[in-house]
Structure formats: C-alpha cells, structure tokens
Amino acid sequence: xxxxxxxxxxxxxxxxxxxxxxxxxxxxxxxxxxxxxxxxxxxxxxxxxxxxxxxxxxxxxxxxxxxxxxxxxxxxxxxxxxxxxxxxxxxxxxxxxxxxxxxxxxxxxxxxxxxxxxxxxxxxxxxxxxxxxxxxxxxxxxxxxxxxxxxxxxxxxxxxxxxxxxxxxxxxxxxxxxxxxxxxxxxxxxxxxxxxxxxxxxxxxxxxxxxxxxxxxxxxxxxxxxxxxxxxxxxxxxxxxxxxxxxxxxxxxxxxxxxxxxxxxxxxxxxxxxxxxxxxxxxxxxxxxxxxxxxxxxxxxxxxxxxxxxxxxxxxxxxxxxxxxxxxxxxxxxxxxxxxxxxxxxxxxxxxxxxxxxxxxxxxxxxxxxxxxxxxxxxxxxxxxxxxxxxxxxxxxxxxxxxxxxxxxxxxxxxxxxxxxxxxxxxxxxxxxxxxxxxxxxxxxxxxxxxxxxxxxxxxxxxxxxxxxxxxxxxxxxxxxxxxxxxxxxxxxxxxxxx
Amino acid sequence: xxxxxxxxxxxxxxxxxxxxxxxxxxxxxxxxxxxxxxxxxxxxxxxxxxxxxxxxxxxxxxxxxxxxxxxxxxxxxxxxxxxxxxxxxxxxxxxxxxxxxxxxxxxxxxxxxxxxxxxxxxxxxxxxxxxxxxxxxxxxxxxxxxxxxxxxxxxxxxxxxxxxxxxxxxxxxxxxxxxxxxxxxxxxxxxxxxxxxxxxxxxxxxxxxxxxxxxxxxxxxxxxxxxxxxxxxxxxxxxxxxxxxxxxxxxxxxxxxxxxxxxxxxxxxxxxxxxxxxxxxxxxxxxxxxxxxxxxxxxxxxxxxxxxxxx
Numbered sequence: 001x002x003x004x005x006x007x008x009x010x011x012x013x014x015x016x017x018x019x020x021x022x023x024x025x026x027x028x029x030x031x032x033x034x035x036x037x038x039x040x041x042x043x044x045x046x047x048x049x050x051x052x053x054x055x056x057x058x059x060x061x062x063x064x065x066x067x068x069x070x071x072x073x074x075x076x077x078x079x080x081x082x083x084x085x086x087x088x089x090x091x092x093x094x095x096x097x098x099x100x101x102x103x104x105x106x107x108x109x110x111x112x113x114x115x116x117x118x119x120x121x122x123x124x125x126x127x128x129x130x131x132x133x134x135x136x137x138x139x140x141x142x143x144x145x146x147x148x149x150x151x152x153x154x155x156x157x158x159x160x161x162x163x164x165x166x167x168x169x170x171x172x173x174x175x176x177x178x179x180x181x182x183x184x185x186x187x188x189x190x191x192x193x194x195x196x197x198x199x200x201x202x203x204x205x206x207x208x209x210x211x212x213x214x215x216x217x218x219x220x221x222x223x224x225x226x227x228x229x230x231x232x233x234x235x236x237x238x239x240x241x242x243x244x245x246x247x248x249x250x251x252x253x254x255x256x257x258x259x260x261x262x263x264x265x266x267x268x269x270x271x272x273x274x275x276x277x278x279x280x281x282x283x284x285x286x287x288x289x290x291x292x293x294x295x296x297x298x299x300x301x302x303x304x305x306x307x308x309x310x311x312x313x314x315x316x317x318x319x320x321x322x323x324x325x326x327x328x329x330x331x332x333x334x335x336x337x338x339x340x341x342x343x344x345x346x347x348x349x350x351x352x353x354x355x356x357x358x359x360x361x362x363x364x365x366x367x368x369x370x371x372x373x374x375x376x377x378x379x380x381x382x383x384x385x386x387x388x389x390x391x392x393x394x395x396x397x398x399x400x401x402x403x404x405x406x407x408x409x410x411x412x413x414x415x416x417x418x419x420x421x422x423x424x425x426x427x428x429x430x431x432x433x434x435x436x437x438x439x440x441x442x443x444x445x446x447x448x449x450x451x452x453x454x455x456x457x458x459x460x461x462x463x464x465x466x467x468x469x470x471x472x473x474x475x476x477x478x479x480x481x482x483x484x485x486x487x488x489x490x491x492x493x494x495x496x497x498x499x
Numbered sequence: 500x501x502x503x504x505x506x507x508x509x510x511x512x513x514x515x516x517x518x519x520x521x522x523x524x525x526x527x528x529x530x531x532x533x534x535x536x537x538x539x540x541x542x543x544x545x546x547x548x549x550x551x552x553x554x555x556x557x558x559x560x561x562x563x564x565x566x567x568x569x570x571x572x573x574x575x576x577x578x579x580x581x582x583x584x585x586x587x588x589x590x591x592x593x594x595x596x597x598x599x600x601x602x603x604x605x606x607x608x609x610x611x612x613x614x615x616x617x618x619x620x621x622x623x624x625x626x627x628x629x630x631x632x633x634x635x636x637x638x639x640x641x642x643x644x645x646x647x648x649x650x651x652x653x654x655x656x657x658x659x660x661x662x663x664x665x666x667x668x669x670x671x672x673x674x675x676x677x678x679x680x681x682x683x684x685x686x687x688x689x690x691x692x693x694x695x696x697x698x699x700x701x702x703x704x705x706x707x708x709x710x711x712x713x714x715x716x717x718x719x720x721x722x723x724x725x726x727x728x729x730x731x732x733x734x735x736x737x738x739x740x741x742x743x744x745x746x747x748x749x750x751x752x753x754x755x756x757x758x759x760x761x762x763x764x765x766x767x768x769x770x771x772x773x774x775x776x777x778x779x780x781x782x783x784x785x786x787x788x789x790x791x792x793x794x795x796x797x798x799x800x801x802x803x804x805x806x807x808x809x810x
Binding site: 297299318319320323329331336337338339340341342343347351352354355358361362363365405 | 679680681682684687688691692694695696697698699700701702754758759
C-alpha cells in the first residue's frame, strides 16, 4: 500500500535517517522498533508529511507522493498520532477531535451538534467516557492522549501512524486502544506503530522493522522474533538484566512529609525518604502522584501539611526554595516544564546550577564549556555539538540532558517524575543504573513511575496513591505487581479519575 | 560548511543587504558616501538605536513595549523642566529623565509580573498614560529655555556626536551583558520557555521586571538625548517611535515569541532602517511614499529571513 524507497533525512548536517526502504500493507500492524534517536519518529514524520525527505521517495498505492504538508498526507489518507501531544487547550474536546475536518453546514458554519455527536462516537470507539463538551485544558495527560487517538481515528484514514500512543495511558485505556486497532485492521487500515513497551509489540504487531542509529537493521514477521532477539537487534548487543542491584538505605531520614493536602488533588499525604533510599510513588494516572511531588518541589505548593527536610521544617513556595534547600526534580512534562527549546544543549544543562559557574554575576565560559563537555560524555547525550538547540535532540537525549541539569547542582533529594517515559531500553538501563548510583552515594530518590516492574525493581519502599490519598506503603521486596495494583485501583473499575 | 551557525549566516545576510543598499545609494547619489552624510546617518539612528537595544531585552522575554514613544516624550519633558539655566547642576535633569523612564518601565514590569496583565495591554495603557502625563507636566506646551550644558549633549565629543557615543556604549554594554551575565542567560531562558525556566529555578518575575525596567531606563536616556537635540521638552515628541524600534529588532532576527535574538542583529536592523531613511531623503522621495516603502521593506526583510530560517 505504502512503500518508502531509500528515504533519507538530515538535520543540521547530521544524517538521522540513512536511506531506508520499507513497505506497509493494508490490514497489517507494522511496528517500528529502535532506541531513542534511532530514527523512528523521523521516519514516521517523513511518512506523515511533517518532514520533507532529503532523499528517496514515498510511493502510495503505486504512485509517487510528494507531501508539502501534513494536510496533503491527510487528504491522501494518512493520519498520525503524535508522540508529543499537541492539544489546543482552550478548545473543547469535540473541537479538538474534529479540528481541520469540522462538519460544516451552509456558509461554512460549524454544525455543533454534529460535531459533538461525532466526537462522542469516536470516544466510544475507544471506550472512553470523556465529555466531548469539556475544555481540553481540564483533561489529564492520559485523557489528552485518548483524545489525540480519537482525532486520528476520525480522519477515516487508510493508514494511521501511531508514535508511542500508549506512553501516558493506563492499562484499561491501552486495552481499549488495542480493541480499536483490531477493528481498524479488520477494515483493512494499515497501522504503523512505535512503542518502547515490549509486551505491546508482541501483542499487536504482524511485522516488525528495527532501526538502529538511523539505519534499518531489518524487517521480519513478529512470529519470527522473541523479545530477547528483538532487544539485541535494537541495541546491537545482548542485554543483561536491565535492573541493577539495590543497595541498603541508611537510617537517616532525609525528607519527611506529613499531612500534605491540596484539595481536590490530594489529601493527608505522609511518608519518609531516608538517605540512600529510593521511594516510589505508585498509582494510576490522576491519582495525584505528580501533584504531590510538584508540591515538594514548589511548582504548586500544598495548601496544608509539613515538609521536613534534613531535620528542619522547610517552606517551599517555588522551585527556587526547593533547589536552595537541596531538592532537585526532573519533570514528566519535558516539553512544558523541562526544555528551553531554542537554547543549546549546553545552556540547558547549566541553567539550574549556573550560579556555581559564575564569578560574581559573570558567567565563566571556560568553566561552563568544560563542565558541559564532561556531562555530555557522562550522560552519553548524543548531540552534534554542545550548542545545538536542544529541541533538535531525540526524546531520550533530551531527558538525559535534563537529568544532567538536575544533578549538576548536586541536590540531596532527587525527584524523578516518569524518568523513563518514551525512552528506549538502552537509555532506561542507563537511568536505572544512575538511580542506584545516586542511592549508593547517600542521596534520597523519590521516583514516580507508571511502569510497575520499574517501581518494584528500583525502589526500596512504595507509597501507593489512590485518588489523592495514600492507599498503602509497601516494602518493595515483600510485594508484587498484583498487590500493588489492588491498592492502586479505585473500587469501581470504570470510574474516571478526579480532574 | 553545513554546521555554520545560523545566527552568523543571518547576520551576514543582513550586513550584505545593508552594503547592497549602501552601494546602490553611492551609485545613484553624489552625497551618500561622504563623512558628513554618514555621520548624519549615525546621528539620526542613535535615538532609535538606544530604544531598539532596550526593547530587545523585553522582546527576548516574549514581552513587548508599546509605550516607548510616549515615555520618550515624558522623560524629555521631565528632563527639560529641570534643565533651565542656573537651576540645577546638569546631572539633575539627566537623572530626572533617566529615572522617569525607568519608573515607567518598572510600572510596566510590575503590572506584567505581579498583575498578570498581558504586556501588550499594559504597555498600551502606559503609552496613553505617559503621553497624558507629558502634556499635563508641560501644560501642553514645549518646555524651552534649556541650559547649554544639557543641549551640549547633542554636540560632538572628539568629533563624534555624543548621541552616537551613547548608542554605541549602550549597545556594547547590552551585548556584553546578554553574553556574559547570569541575568542575561536568564532572559533567554524566560523567553524560551517561561514555565521550564521557573521549574529550573530561574527567578522569572525578577528577570522580567529587570527587562522592563532596563528598557524604561534606556527609553529615558533616549528622551534626554532627544530633548538635548531639539533643545526643548516636546510633549508630542516620539510619536510611533516604538514601531521603528520594534521593527529594527525584528529585522535583526529577534523572535517576537521570545528567547531568540542578539544585540548585533538589533544593531544591523537599526542601521538598515537608518540607511533606508537616509537614502529615501537623498533621493528626494516624498515622505508619503517613504512611509509605504519603509513598511514594505520591513515586512519583506522579515519574510525573507523567516523563509531562509525554514529552509
């Protein structure tokens, strides 16, 4: 149906996609696998008309295609679900879903009733109960993702490109998406799918193409591959156990939180983090995990409650207060709260700890360049030069740069909110090792993660949140996924999380 | 060289355009390429230049300042009021002018940061208020009878016009500041992504306040220089000055969305507008046509630049 012939893409003199040829067939789920920066998103974006290829061509039903814009691709019947969510926050859910394809009456007037009805149908296809009349900005990240998927489904496309559609979804929503994909397949729609979750690939894919360092390693039927084989193809080496061993925490309490409350997001949250300890905040989307860590970091202070840090009561009104006390954080919202897109990798890394690289108010450029060079190497950030705008890096490399930024100031407590979201297995392993290294060095780590294996293998203790309250505090070594989930689940399975 | 810095390319592109316009004017007029005329160009651009440097700071934070022209008038009137011969030392009217500008800028800054009102609205309000205050303070009449010490500010120092020296000094200091000061880096960070900057520990409010305050201070300086040049405090002076200043900054490659831009770019933008103004005068183009041509050139220059940036 669609054939890519020798497609190539360059960015700033760096070839990110070497000539690649793949074909996609109707009624087939074709997974594109690879580490961060392997060229998956680039390939998808070229196919969707977002990037112009620098070489090669795309054939669509036997005819050569030349997309000038994503609109051309949409008209041809190719839709894409983006990895970076792109909602328009002040429009309603229905307006977002039908954006660019509004049902119109006479004189181009938008037919509101029809718009709402269509949006509702599409959301029902995904078994979601989001109210299509709600404003987009009131939705959680997971709900936003569901809306983006509904938007792509609504294009009646013959081919749908899905770039990590499940990154922010709960298991329940993932299952609904998979059922929707099965229905699309039956209708003969071609699906191209990228993900970092191994189990998804083998549940969904008919064929798998593996990219590594911008080159196509090969394409094979999924039935010919095993997870271990796939990983070794992706990283070019066999992966040993990705989880390093845990060290023992000390007895010294580093952070104590008691009675932290900000209705309606969370209430009466209490827990401790000791030096050398990794504490995980687990729970479903919308359980209040991000809100709690945001309060500790001062992004959105709590209304009530006491934070005791290094034995002293700490009032955190802003991230500046937290940083001054020795608390650092890497956000889950890389694009919104992490990156300064136009600044170079170097200036992004040194932003928080810039004071330590200054003489008085003056930046010591030589010291800055030296420390940036060292950090880029330490964290294995792939960039063509230190001053390259960080927006041009792959998600995993951006994340590593942000970790470097956080750790440059040498905080005692490190808050990591979904540090491995949308990151390939190689980079994940690096981050896991880093977390253990920090713990061994006597730091406290507060980890928020939706991936249960990660929570169970990395942390010493797990604080499970459910709808803004602590449902349980568990020793990681004495619990399992099932117990965790039982504590995390609201009593009614289909209840929506609180807004 | 594929890795050639885009900023560099941009700068040279603009420099090339300026040289091209200059070459054209050298060939079509007898007077363009003369020390007297070029000195004149420099003198003419210096006020717009000082304003453009100031507003570069605000635009870099993703803000805007529409009150420049009115604040120029208010500062000029305030300066002239204290500049009557024999009243005060020359320092006093200069300080009054500068502080008036800085105060207006700080009010803008406080309303933007603490009040949470959009910069466009705040500075639009200041544009009207400052103009009104200038008329109130002066009683609607030009404030004349200024001391020779003050009007000497429009004269020469070692053969170079003092306004030009002011502009050069301001531009150099701003360039150094944005490059080497922590606060300079913070300005880019705030403009690039305000939320991320706050999360990274940047004191966003203080940074913005500084940008508006500095812009105001430099506007005050422009007001003093203008008053010295026209030897009066004119309550109606400076009409639409903000537009020329913002145009120069944008031509120089600063993004209205913030976070991207350089003082060198602003400098070239100021020069381009100055050379074009001068050229149109020398060619005897009527001022009606001048306005049309200038507008077309401003939009055209930015359009070319964005097209180049996309490719």
